Amino acid sequence: MSKTAFVQLLDLAAGLVLVISFAALWLRRLATVARMIAVQGLALAAVAAVIGIYEHESELVGVAVLVGILRAGVLPGLIRRAVRAGDELREVESIINVPASLLAASALTLVSYATTRDVVALSPAPQVRAIPLGIAVVLIGMLMIVTRRKAVLQMMAVLMIDNGIALVMFLGTSGVPLAIELGIASDVLLAVFILQVLTNRIRTKFGGTDLDQLRALRD
Template sequence: MSGGLYVHALDMAVGALLLAGVLALWRRDLAAIVRLFAVQGAALAALVAVLGLHEGHAATVALAAGILVLRAAVLPLMLRRAMLAGGAFRETEPLVNVASSLVAAALLALLSFAVTRPVVELAPSPATRAVPVALTVVLLGFFVLVTRRRALSQVAGFLMMDNGITAVAFLTTTGVPFIVELGMSLDVLLAVLVLQILTSRIRDVFGDSDLDDLRELHD
């Protein structure tokens, strides 16, 4: 892939990744959050594919296809099924209201730009320059995880965090060793399965998936 086009495609993929994250923070409609998560998965796959094409790694391109299947199809479908089974379609009022959390997201973005300075300076390239954006996605996911009350939104936040981390991994060194990547994907898949089962159990015993009800254990 030629220089200009490569940088361009890379920037677009990273931008889409970020935009999906920001919109997910914004929306309260659970269906929209799941859709945005699928979009983010596709953007991540595109990012990996672009990096693979640029470096001429067939394995990385194949990995991109795997990521596309897992994160843009399998995981969103699982989330969707959990949502339909749950019967709750809207986020209840989050712990931090949406306007404040958007401002917080702006601060998180600045933080990640400040923190990743050394990474960019160690090896300046179009890919490492995009690392701050990927880290912002990680922090946004973490923020969603911390502030949302619906079980499903928390899972989506966790998965967005993971998308961001995967993006950082590929942007810095075109991925971690294959076995680690495989294990990571497996772990994420299993974690989501566990959370899905727990979500249904929460519904069974609490009658709702609003995690505010989970406050029997405390000191």
């Protein structure tokens, strides 16, 4: 793979991860957002694969396959089950409306670019240049947690944050040992399992997963 092709492919994949975050904020149907998270996982796997192929690291390619299976297959599958289990199809009213959240997301992207300038300046490598994208995905994931009411959406937001962290990891370290990625993967899997169980419990207890109604549980 030539250097130009590598840079183009890497930027495409990493940019896709960020664009999908915006899409997830923009879309309302829960099932569609879940599909977006799956695509994001796929893009993330592509980032790992591109780096692995360019640097001839077979282990990183293996990691990419693992990431693809987990983040584009298993985890979104679990989420889809959670969506199907409830009768909620869309986020009815978020805390702030869609245009406002898109604006906020743009601002967060700016923040991430502004704050990582020193990191980017460390190395001219194209991977390092893309690190702000990962930070922006993390921040947008948090924004999604804060502004959405449905617990299922928040599960997806947690996955998005994790995707962002993984993106920074691939870009910043150029090659993660398989063991570490396995550990992280099992952590995320466990977290999603727990979240799914909790969401089900909330639903059976309160008839919905609107977290704002939990406020009455205080004190």
